[in-house]
Amino acid sequence: MIEFPEELFAVLESPLWLLDQQQSIKSKSQGALRIEQSYQLDIHRIIAVSQGESCARHPEAFICADCALNRHVSPAGFPFVLRRHDGVEVEFWGQWYQKDSQSLLQITLQQPVLAPAQSMFGYLNDAREAERKKIAQDLHDGVAQSIYSLMLETRMLKWLTKEQQSAQVKTIDQHFAEILRDVKNIAGELRPMTLDEFGLVPALEQFIERTYQMTGFEIDMTVSRHQQPLKESVRVAIYRMIQEAVTNAMKYSGTNVVELRLDFGESLEVTIQDEGIGFDDSADKLGFGLRNMKERAAAIAGKFYITSKPNQGTTLSISVPLIEHQKGCKEGKENEYLSR
Amino acid sequence: MNILVADDHVMIRNALAFLLNTHPEMHVTADAADGNEVFIKVENQPIDLVLMDISMPPGENGLQTTKRLKEAFPDIKVVLLTMYDERSYVRGALEAQADGFILKTADDEQQFTCLQKVYQGYRYYDGYTEAMLSKIFLEKEDPLYGSLSKREKEILPLIALGYNNKQVAEKLCISVKTVEVHKANIRKKLKLDSYAKLLRYSLKHHLIDF
Amino acid sequence: MNEIQRWLLTMQHFLTGDFIGIAMNVASANQPKEIRWLYAIGNLNESYQTIRLQVNHGVAGIVWKTARLQIDERIDGYPQKMIDYPIARLEKLMSVVAAPVISQKQVSAVLLLGMRTPYKFTEKELRRLLIAAAQLAPKIEEYQND
Numbered sequence: 282m283i284e285f286p287e288e289l290f291a292v293l294e295s296p297l298w299l300l301d302q303q304q305s306i307k308s309k310s311q312g313a314l315r316i317e318q319s320y321q322l323d324i325h326r327i328i329a330v331s332q333g334e335s336c337a338r339h340p341e342a343f344i345c346a347d348c349a350l351n352r353h354v355s356p357a358g359f360p361f362v363l364r365r366h367d368g369v370e371v372e373f374w375g376q377w378y379q380k381d382s383q384s385l386l387q388i389t390l391q392q393p394v395l396a397p398a399q400s401m402f403g404y405l406n407d408a409r410e411a412e413r414k415k416i417a418q419d420l421h422d423g424v425a426q427s428i429y430s431l432m433l434e435t436r437m438l439k440w441l442t443k444e445q446q447s448a449q450v451k452t453i454d455q456h457f458a459e460i461l462r463d464v465k466n467i468a469g470e471l472r473p474m475t476l477d478e479f480g481l482v483p484a485l486e487q488f489i490e491r492t493y494q495m496t497g498f499e500i501d502m503t504v505s506r507h508q509q510p511l512k513e514s515v516r517v518a519i520y521r522m523i524q525e526a527v528t529n530a531m532k533y534s535g536t537n538v539v540e541l542r543l544d545f546g547e548s549l550e551v552t553i554q555d556e557g558i559g560f561d562d563s564a565d566k567l568g569f570g571l572r573n574m575k576e577r578a579a580a581i582a583g584k585f586y587i588t589s590k591p592n593q594g595t596t597l598s599i600s601v602p603l604i605e606h607q608k609g610c611k612e613g614k615e616n617e618y619l620s621r
Numbered sequence: 622m623n624i625l626v627a628d629d630h631v632m633i634r635n636a637l638a639f640l641l642n643t644h645p646e647m648h649v650t651a652d653a654a655d656g657n658e659v660f661i662k663v664e665n666q667p668i669d670l671v672l673m674d675i676s677m678p679p680g681e682n683g684l685q686t687t688k689r690l691k692e693a694f695p696d697i698k699v700v701l702l703t704m705y706d707e708r709s710y711v712r713g714a715l716e717a718q719a720d721g722f723i724l725k726t727a728d729d730e731q732q733f734t735c736l737q738k739v740y741q742g743y744r745y746y747d748g749y750t751e752a753m754l755s756k757i758f759l760e761k762e763d764p765l766y767g768s769l770s771k772r773e774k775e776i777l778p779l780i781a782l783g784y785n786n787k788q789v790a791e792k793l794c795i796s797v798k799t800v801e802v803h804k805a806n807i808r809k810k811l812k813l814d815s816y817a818k819l820l821r822y823s824l825k826h827h828l829i830d831f
Numbered sequence: 832m833n834e835i836q837r838w839l840l841t842m843q844h845f846l847t848g849d850f851i852g853i854a855m856n857v858a859s860a861n862q863p864k865e866i867r868w869l870y871a872i873g874n875l876n877e878s879y880q881t882i883r884l885q886v887n888h889g890v891a892g893i894v895w896k897t898a899r900l901q902i903d904e905r906i907d908g909y910p911q912k913m914i915d916y917p918i919a920r921l922e923k924l925m926s927v928v929a930a931p932v933i934s935q936k937q938v939s940a941v942l943l944l945g946m947r948t949p950y951k952f953t954e955k956e957l958r959r960l961l962i963a964a965a966q967l968a969p970k971i972e973e974y975q976n977d
Binding site: 432437 | 630632633636637639640643676678704725726729
Binding site: 419422452458497 | 860861862863864878879881882883885886887911913917920
């Protein structure tokens, strides 16, 4: 981080606050002053939000237990809402950097929260709800109906001849086995047991096998060097990011194969690459799905990159520091998120 | 009785048809997988009763089909078969003018009873008395009734039936004072300032059975 | 080449489709069912054989569940359908229609027509599909009894 003479700092347009070790405000930029004039602002609350200690939606309130955002908030980038003096709520994007004895808070203005679907909140809510809806439908239209069907088939038994009964019992047996399979599949989609019991790579192997079996889509995985044990948060985040990347490749790439590479070293390097139709990555704003992946990576102290060119394929890279590195950061929350 | 069985799952249709056909008076003469098919078949074949699942994705749901059917063919009987026994579904069935409502988990006996009663011209919602149905229907139809609290709705029929305040309090395990307060509210909200009016209201809206 | 494949070849001119496929249950008797695309004409590659159909998902799956004709003429522009219809993804289909092949009141196979451009199937084409499905039924029965 560059050392800034405080007087120069004050001239900057972008809303920035410079804080010292005790988190007192040392300096504010022009932009910061402007924001403070128009909005009800509590800097320390905002910093608390970035650490996941406060509810991002309502910085005035505290700890909402089941918020969809809890997993997605990190100092590297977090959404929050400020109330303007006229009462209108406006969505902001914050970034908090810390190094040694100084920290810096930067705020960027987002679109006003008028159309929920156009904000990160809306996206996360919609995505979570869509996932829940699908599971509810699978359970209700699939499993429940199959069980009802079995109930009827069982009732039929008393009306059948002895030979017919024996055939019917075999059919009922078959249907039970099918329902069991369906239930296992739904549970597996929610959270594969292998991920917790055997780790990331076995879970990925299972995911690859299943994807190929169901859809014919190929994932060509290579794991290099020694696998290392991963923290649960890292395991899960990587697994979900790979899942999402594969889904995107299936939806958009136009090809039937994707390369997945995991490289264990001082950090875990994950690459997902396809030779599909790609897209123009020069646009400033990433779509919410990709921004979400960026935040997921940041939440485990990792980084996320994506490159793509029309008709030249797409490459996603995720880089996560591994346990030895992360262990060293355990003392004190301040050190947990290194500056970038 | 010519029956049409409607459900999106073919295995369920087949099993239901088999079970219904074991009854000497019932004949399943047609089946359908969605609302549109129900309509077409009812137009083209002699059908007395339609036994239909409320949920038949991906097409319209059974409630909408019932509404359409009853408008176009007022004589046809419609019995809804469902997993849901929540109030909103019962209300929906009432509004669609379904003649019957029965849960999938009900046993054969209950189902046969329901179908027979409906065929004979009665309304039969398994597990609901006419008074209960009237209440449910009224909640939506009459905003004044809808503005009564849950407790007030409980007390109204008791007063209509002639229980005095003390008896009502005992029955509901609340104090007499509370009963008096509720009673006053009921009178005010429904604008019923005499016992006779209250009784008439309850009878008119089938809130009490005799 | 077996009977069904031969039959499918003769159907090429009767039915409209860039891709024509037949899906069947390949599991042995009384085992949990496993529905796969076994026969195809106009396929871009052999990958379709790797798909396992889910009853209740995808056009063919819904045909299997309902035992009724199902149609989706607007796959293009809905990326989620690439996930829901693996056959459309693999064979690059934009419009599909599928009919149930029925034996003894149960679905024994699905006959699917797919087009690689957005297409509106005519009444005549749909009728022909149903006729073909009826023709296919005894052949599937024979095949499963062998």
